[in-house]
Amino acid sequence: MAIAIDACAAQHQGDRREQQDRVAILPHPRSRGVALAVVADGMGGHTGGALAAEQVIHTARNNLEHFAPSEESAHWLLENSMREAHTMIKASRFMNEKDPHSTAVMLLLQPGKLSWGYCGDSRxxxxxxxxxxxRTVDHSYVEHLVAQGKITAAQALTHPNRNILVTSLGGQDEPLFTFGETADLQPGDSFMLCSDGVWGYFDEAELGAALADNTARGACETIIEQARRRAAGGGDNLSLAVIRLLKPAAPAR
Known part of the structure; x- marks a missing residue:
């Protein structure tokens, strides 16, 4: 089945002094219908987080340029991109005397297949x-509590330790990665990658409505506008990438 793609990436600095998120939608330079979307949420003091997130995007772009879809697996591309970014971010500690970390969530779209992988709490x-x-389950302390039945999903939204991660790129410990894949793609499907500065203001039904009722660009604008309003002057950086699958337009007679 032929499918058309509507995609958009968007950011807002929120109420932070610096934009430490990075987001990109990267088309494969040689293979039609292959694209990689990436969101990285950097942490680590002034400029440190931004450099870490930038390293995630740079590594993903470089690996995509050398990726051969007919010979290599999506899992290989996603894992190696995150693992190499982790190594580079960790090495940068010795050069800039900062403590940089980053989350990462990546989506690889290929004809008839979608694959994703992540580390941290970008979703x-x-x-x-x-x-x-x-949706992905955050690598965070509160999600661990939810999985153990110690708190509910609603309690996790306001838990005082909700921002504590159990893994990230650039830390001393080896990062934890989780992957998923589906070959069940249909027109009307929508996919979103986002940092916690976005998802923290919405329930799943609200996000679904925004994605279903708008173009990719319109969804990004709607979600950022609502998040900014709900943040009431205390919002984090916001970054998201939206990909919508559509029926191709009928050719003109």
Missing amino acids: FYAYRGRQLLT
């Missing part, structure tokens, strides 16, 4: 129309 969402198909 991937998949919807069919307004229905949530799946």
Whole structure:
């Protein structure tokens, strides 16, 4: 089945002094229908987080340029991009005397297949129309508590330790990666990658409505506008990438 793609990446600095998120949608330089979307949320003091997030984008772009879809797996591309970024961020500690870290979430779109991987609490969402198909589970302290049944998902949203991660790129410990894949793609499917500065202001139904009722650009504008309003002057950096699958337009007679 032929599918058209509507995509957009967007950012807002929020109420922070610096934009430490990075986001990109990168088309494969040689393979039609192959694209990599990336969101990275940097942490680590003034400029340190921004440099870490920038390293994630740089590594992903470089690996995509050398990726051979017919010979190499999506899992290989995603894992190596995150693992190499981790190594480079960790090495940068010795050069700039900072403590840089970054989350990463990546989506690789290929004809008839979608793959994703992540480290930290930047998220991937998949919807069919307004229905949530799946979302990633954060590598965070509160999600660990939710999984153990010690707190509810609603309590996690306001837990005082909700921003504590159990893994990230650039830390002393080896990072934790989680991956997913689907070959069930249909027109009307929407996918979103975002930093916690976005998802922290919405429930899953609200995000599904924004994605289903708008173009990719319109969804980005709507989500950022609502997040900024709800932040009430105390908002984090916001970064998101939206990819919507559409029926191709009928050729003109």
